[in-house]
Amino acid sequence: MAMPDASEPLLPRASRPRNGAVRLWVLRLGVAVITIGGLLVLLNLSLHDHNGGGGGDDGSGPNEGGNAPLSAASLEACAWPLLEPHVSLLDVPAISRDEYLSRQETLASALAAAGVDAFVAEPSASTEYYANISSSFDLSERPFLMLLEAKTGVFSYLVPQFETGRIAGLDMVYDNRDRTDSQNATDVAVAWAEEESPYAVLARARPGWNKVMLDEHARYMIAAGLQGAGIEVVPMSETVQSLRAVKTAAEVALLRGINTFTLELVRSVQKCLRVGMAQEAVVTASSHLFARAGVGEGYWSIVLFGDQAAYPHGGKHGKTLAEGEFALIDIGSKLHGYGSDVTRTILPTGAEVSDELMGIWRTVFAAQSAGFERMRVNETCSDVDAASRVVVKEAGYAPFYTHRLGHGLGLEMHEHPYLNGANSEKLKLGEVVTNEPGIYVTTEQAKTIGKEFGFGVRLEDPILVTDKGGEPMTGRRARSPYDP
Ligand SMILES: *[C@@H]1O[C@H](CO)[C@@H](O)[C@H](O)[C@H]1NC(C)=O
Numbered sequence: 001m002a003m004p005d006a007s008e009p010l011l012p013r014a015s016r017p018r019n020g021a022v023r024l025w026v027l028r029l030g031v032a033v034i035t036i037g038g039l040l041v042l043l044n045l046s047l048h049d050h051n052g053g054g055g056g057d058d059g060s061g062p063n064e065g066g067n068a069p070l071s072a073a074s075l076e077a078c079a080w081p082l083l084e085p086h087v088s089l090l091d092v093p094a095i096s097r098d099e100y101l102s103r104q105e106t107l108a109s110a111l112a113a114a115g116v117d118a119f120v121a122e123p124s125a126s127t128e129y130y131a132n133i134s135s136s137f138d139l140s141e142r143p144f145l146m147l148l149e150a151k152t153g154v155f156s157y158l159v160p161q162f163e164t165g166r167i168a169g170l171d172m173v174y175d176n177r178d179r180t181d182s183q184n185a186t187d188v189a190v191a192w193a194e195e196e197s198p199y200a201v202l203a204r205a206r207p208g209w210n211k212v213m214l215d216e217h218a219r220y221m222i223a224a225g226l227q228g229a230g231i232e233v234v235p236m237s238e239t240v241q242s243l244r245a246v247k248t249a250a251e252v253a254l255l256r257g258i259n260t261f262t263l264e265l266v267r268s269v270q271k272c273l274r275v276g277m278a279q280e281a282v283v284t285a286s287s288h289l290f291a292r293a294g295v296g297e298g299y300w301s302i303v304l305f306g307d308q309a310a311y312p313h314g315g316k317h318g319k320t321l322a323e324g325e326f327a328l329i330d331i332g333s334k335l336h337g338y339g340s341d342v343t344r345t346i347l348p349t350g351a352e353v354s355d356e357l358m359g360i361w362r363t364v365f366a367a368q369s370a371g372f373e374r375m376r377v378n379e380t381c382s383d384v385d386a387a388s389r390v391v392v393k394e395a396g397y398a399p400f401y402t403h404r405l406g407h408g409l410g411l412e413m414h415e416h417p418y419l420n421g422a423n424s425e426k427l428k429l430g431e432v433v434t435n436e437p438g439i440y441v442t443t444e445q446a447k448t449i450g451k452e453f454g455f456g457v458r459l460e461d462p463i464l465v466t467d468k469g470g471e472p473m474t475g476r477r478a479r480s481p482y483d484p
Pocket residue numbers: 095096097100132171172173
């Protein structure tokens with residue numbers, strides 16, 4: 001699908017900070033570019049309200065101010081008592097030190113089997129996974145690299161000399177104390193001075209490394225630098241990719257916790273949503289609801305009403321929910337680094353849409369069901385994607401199901417494996433992947449197929465691949481637009 005028209009705002013405006021609200025918010029400024037089913041989407045990252053209140057100055061459109069009936073504040077006030085009993089779903093422990101160490105051991109064995117001497121990564125989901133080095137660590141032109149030796153499993157890192165103190169202060173997890181190999185805790189940091197080539201320093205410090213596997217997120221300059229220093233670089237193998245794609249029990253517990261909670265949040269919003277509310281009221285209220293539950297950091301959302309939902313990447317600012325329209329809410333946050341990604345297409349209690357739109361909702365649900373049945377061990381990703389398209393095609397909407405069925409979910413919002421028509425990978429026991437078919441018809445397209453208004457319907461649950469089939473990490477799938 002084409003990129004959105006540049007003249008069209010990609011985000012509802014209220015999901016960006018407004019000047020007047022700055023004092024109320026702790027902001028992690030930034031816009032993340034992610035893809036949903038292969039489409040580029042711009043998302044706001046983590047607005048967290050440490051004021052806890054909500055208040056009126058929150059971009060809830062025509063109804064902002066105080067507790068006006070259709071404001072974000074009133075939506076939040078209505079939803080929180082429904083959601084609060086579910087906050088305990090988030091009582092899941094973070095990944096333990098032992099698990100990090102065992103991940104490093106597993107990686108070392110896989111590297112040895114692949115015939116490489118070491119693994120090299122820049123701060124990314126991979127370093128977060130293996131050593132608790134946050135993916136939000138700011139990359140600069142000066143390389144800071146995680147290093148893991150294949151033969152010994154010894155962890156170390158390459159670091160700008162003047163940054164040694166700061167980086168040693170990160171909560172990195174490694175254990176070299178018992179190792180009697182050439183490297184040990186005293187030389188875990190390989191420091192390079194400003195006037196040196198970091199890669200030449202690395203090549204000198206690790207003379208036995210002739211060939212390394214580079215993490216898929218590392219920048220080209222790292223590959224070029226290593227090669228320039230005489231170290232052969234190979235790309236990350238599918239085997240190493242699937243180490244992180246297959247979730248451990250602790251990870252599944254975290255994903256289940258944040259995703260079941262996220263669905264409860266959507267359910268609470270559905271019970272309080274009213275015709276006339278603005279998309280931005282849902283964005284703001286949801287941000288506050290996640291923050292009140294203690295998981296505001298990592299919040300993102302796509303909230304689209306009526307024909308705006310025809311753009312999976314988001315439509316225009318200021319849309320309010322009208323009679324006869326669906327509300328599409330695609331939302332998530334993070335728990336100890338692990339993300340949620342849940343979409344529901346809903347209706348407020350008492351509101352209705354045409355039989356035709358209800359039929360579209362059921363078609364998308366049936367497409368999702370077909371995907372579920374195939375989300376078993378050893379099914380090929382492209383076959384699962386294809387299975388979800390059959391019913392959409394039968395309903396005549398094949399051209400309007402424009403993106404892939406889903407993607408892996410974990411530390412990254414989108415990660416391996418990708419369920420698209422070209423991926424011949426097989427699903428593995430313990431992978432968590434989203435199942436998110438959708439049908440999108442813009443108002444312009446609607447006129448070409450004898451309809452007046454555009455619409456968009458998507459349903460999404462992350463699922464755990466088992467040997468029997470898919471298990472929703474949300475606890476349960478949608479039952480209807482009134483019972484998400
Ligand atoms: C991982 O890092 C986080 C954030 O810095 C820290 O709170 C946590 O204790 C670390 N985990 C371990 C096992 O050290």
